[in-house]
């Protein structure tokens with residue numbers, strides 16, 4: 001196989017020599033080639049072809065039972081010096097990592113085919129876009145990458161003889177948990193992933209490249225790679241305001257990005273347009289504003305809970321050309337099901353592990369779909385996709401939102417006082433853990449900017465980069481924090497969420513325009529209950545007041561916890577953030 005780029009040639013040749021596949025196949029992006037791969041995956045049982053009348057172009061895949069989520073404990077930032085990975089990342093010295101990994105990759109593709117996937121993050125040829133080459137022995141990975149990114153010969157043509165691309169080597173090997181490694185080498189533009197076949201571990205364009213490697217590049221080059229959705233909020237006067245929002249995994253990005261406004265708002269002409277649901281690359285434009293692109297081309301969304309009421313746009317996106325992972329197979333009509341899709345679980349079904357899923361199982365509370373089961377759907381399927389989805393310059397941001405899953409402490413919404421305070425609000429984010437990563441669920445941890453598992457360098461340097469960006473952004477967006485997940489004493493959500501989150505977005509946009517009121521509290525500006533439009537919602541002013549309280553005792557505890565987190569960053573912690581924490585503490589006295 002011959003490549004114009006010497007770098008690509010060397011990467012492929014060396015990887016072939018190491019992994020010794022029987023065959024090497026270039027993914028050119030042609031429908032013919034992809035159709036043959038789908039047929040092959042069906043013949044080997046790697047994928048199940050679903051009912052083509054009800055779900056045209058759709059397939060189901062089941063991963064190994066031990067391989068259902070990202071594995072943060074086995075994810076490493078591999079650099080020359082530990083300080084450059086920082087205290088929040090797992091680190092390996094990079095030469096030692098290469099040496100250890102090469103032993104695992106040796107001969108790992110014997111008897112298998114290596115696929116060469118040239119892909120672009122961002123529209124092909126856009127000045128914001130970046131190119132990757134992923135080598136993999138998984139057809140599932142090829143077919144997912146084709147949905148999630150722009151793949152094929154056109155990418156190689158754009159790369160030409162340049163060596164400016166990210167190397168990604170993925171081998172399924174034996175799906176051995178003990179030898180599973182997701183390693184990023186930001187200093188070498190390289191990713192090595194082995195012994196997994198699950199989503200975020202193996203679709204290397206996503207978290208590994210577009211966040212871990214890209215965040216490092218962003219610091220060198222003066223931009224930001226963030227775990228953020230991007231949406232356009234169209235107002236009745238036809239004007240569209242753009243918002244980016246960072247929530248941790250499985251905390252509502254896809255849902256907010258595709259929000260359908262409540263009837264009272266829809267009637268007036270409010271609409272939401274989706275630009276992205278997971279990742280934003282943000283640069284400063286010549287006019288001093290922040291511009292965001294979504295580098296992805298599809299959605300790798302959480303299936304459970306997605307339904308015609310909670311997120312009709314996501315559901316519609318999955319009705320064709322979609323790959324489902326670890327959901328229930330309805331054997332009566334060869335379609336798929338998951339918890340929270342509707343109230344009618346299929347009579348005859350196979351669960352995500354490939355076993356019969358019976359009425360008895362359901363009665364015993366055995367789930368049919370894995371809590372982190374997912375759909376991989378093309379962005380262009382989404383009924384509310386923005387007409388600026390592929391805008392090569394990106395969309396200008398008016399507001400940046402941070403948020404997490406907090407039963408207590410964080411109010412429904414608050415606004416930061418200024419840029420540095422906004423960065424502080426992002427840096428102190430905390431959230432309950434979810435099924436998106438292996439390990440305990442529901443444990444509160446600090447997850448700054450929703451980037452704890454995704455920052456490719458020292459978190460202290462990352463905070464400093466955010467602070468410094470403030471000098472370049474002369475027309476600044478406003479910063480907010482939201483929490484859809486506050487609960488009462490019995491653990492019920494106090495806020496209806498989903499479409500009703502529009503009411504909070506409405507206050508946020510009116511704040512950026514200077515037409516909504518708020519009160520100053522120790523943590524920032526909080527709306528008065530009457531500042532949130534509750535028209536058509538069965539909630540009293542008292543209910544909403546409960547959602548907006550700032551409990552000083554809880555916040556003092558939180559401030560102590562932040563103190564502990566900040567201490568880990570040592571002298572890398574920017575002075576500006578230290579000052580913000582002192583201000584918070586003083587305000588709470």
Ligand code: GTP
Nearest residue numbers: 249250251252253254255302304305436484497498
């Ligand atoms: P990743 O793809 O892992 O990054 O997740 P995400 O941030 O895109 O989360 P997603 O929108 O898929 O939502 C995850 C879970 O949160 C689903 O079970 C949703 O039903 C639930 N959820 C989303 N929005 C809300 C909300 O406003 N209120 C409540 N109570 N639950 C929500």
Ligand code: SPV
Nearest residue numbers: 070199200206207249436
């Ligand atoms: C997340 O966990 O934030 C995801 C899913 O978006 S994964 O691609 O597995 O990272």
Ligand code: MN
Nearest residue numbers: 248249250278
């Ligand atoms: Mn995500």
